[in-house]
Amino acid sequence: MKIIMLGAPGAGKGTQAIKIAEKYGIPHISTGDIFRANIKNGTELGKKAKEYMDKGALVPDELTCDLVVDRIHQDDCAKGFVLDGFPRTIPQAEALEKALAKDNEKMDYAIDIEVPDESIVKRMSGRRACVNCGATYHIVSAPPKVEGICDHCGGKLTTRDDDKPETVQKRLTVYHEQTQPLIDFYKKTGILHSVDGTKQLDEVFAEVVKILGE
Numbered sequence: 088m089k090i091i092m093l094g095a096p097g098a099g100k101g102t103q104a105i106k107i108a109e110k111y112g113i114p115h116i117s118t119g120d121i122f123r124a125n126i127k128n129g130t131e132l133g134k135k136a137k138e139y140m141d142k143g144a145l146v147p148d149e150l151t152c153d154l155v156v157d158r159i160h161q162d163d164c165a166k167g168f169v170l171d172g173f174p175r176t177i178p179q180a181e182a183l184e185k186a187l188a189k190d191n192e193k194m195d196y197a198i199d200i201e202v203p204d205e206s207i208v209k210r211m212s213g214r215r216a217c218v219n220c221g222a223t224y225h226i227v228s229a230p231p232k233v234e235g236i237c238d239h240c241g242g243k244l245t246t247r248d249d250d251k252p253e254t255v256q257k258r259l260t261v262y263h264e265q266t267q268p269l270i271d272f273y274k275k276t277g278i279l280h281s282v283d284g285t286k287q288l289d290e291v292f293a294e295v296v297k298i299l300g301e
C-alpha cells in the first residue's frame with residue numbers, strides 16, 4: 088500500500104500519517120522530519136535545508152528527490168509506505184513516478200486533507216512538537232498527558248521554528264503556488280481522495296480508513 092498525504096501546512100498530514108503507519112504496518116516517511124533531524128545533527132544537508140525552511144520556502148528539488156527515492160528502496164518499504172510532505176512540486180511527483188516505474192510500480196492513493204487557510208493559522212499557534220522524537224501535539228485538540236512532555240519518549244515539547252505566524256503565512260502562499268497543483272495531477276491519475284480535515288482527529292482517521300479499507 089503506497090500512500091501520499093497531501094494538504095496545506097498544518098492540515099494534519101503528519102498526525103494522520105502516523106496513525107496510518109501504525110494501523111497498516113508501513114513506514115511513515117516525512118521529508119520535514121528528515122530535514123529537521125539533519126538540522127539537529129548539524130549535517131551539511133541540514134545546514135542547506137534550514138536556510139529555506141526558516142523562510143517558509145521549499146527546499147530545492149535536487150536536495151529532496153534523491154533522498155526520498157533512496158528511502159523508499161529500503162527493505163522496510165517492501166510492503167508500502169506513507170509519504171508525508173512529499174511530493175510537494177510537480178517535478179517531485181514526476182521524479183517519484185519515474186523511480187517507481189523502473190520497478191513497474193506506482194502509487195496507490197493520494198489523500199488530500201482539506202482545511203481552509205483561516206483554520207490553519209489558528210492551529211499552528213497551538214502546535215507543539217517533541218525535540219527528541221518529533222511527535223506532534225496540540226495544546227487544545229491533542230494535548231500530551233503531562234504538559235510540555237512527550238507521551239511517547241518523555242522528551243521536551245517546543246514550538247517549531249517555522250510556526251511563527253508570518254512564516255506560516257509564507258508557507259501557505261508557497262503551498263497554494265507550488266503544491267496545490269498536485270491535486271489535479273493525482274486527480275488525472277485517478278488515485279486522489281479528499282477528506283474533510285476540519286473534523287476531529289479520529290473522525291478524519293475514520294474517513295481515511297474508509298478509503299484505504301479495514
Ligand code: AP5
Nearest residue numbers: 096097098099100101102118119146172214224225228288
Ligand atoms: P513539513 O514538516 O512537511 O511541514 P508542512 O507541510 O508545512 O506541514 P506541517 O508538518 O506543518 O503540518 P501537518 O500537515 O503535518 O500537520 P500536523 O499533523 O502537524 O515541512 C516543513 C518544511 O520542510 C517546509 O516548509 C519545507 O521548507 C521543507 N520541506 C519538507 N518537505 C519538502 C519537500 N518535499 N520539498 C521541499 N521542501 C520540503 O497538524 C498540525 C497541528 O494541528 C498539530 O498541532 C495537530 O495536533 C493539530 N491537528 C491535526 N489534525 C487536527 C484536527 N483534525 N483537528 C484539530 N487539530 C488537529
Ligand code: MG
Nearest residue numbers: 100101102119
Ligand atoms: Mg507534518
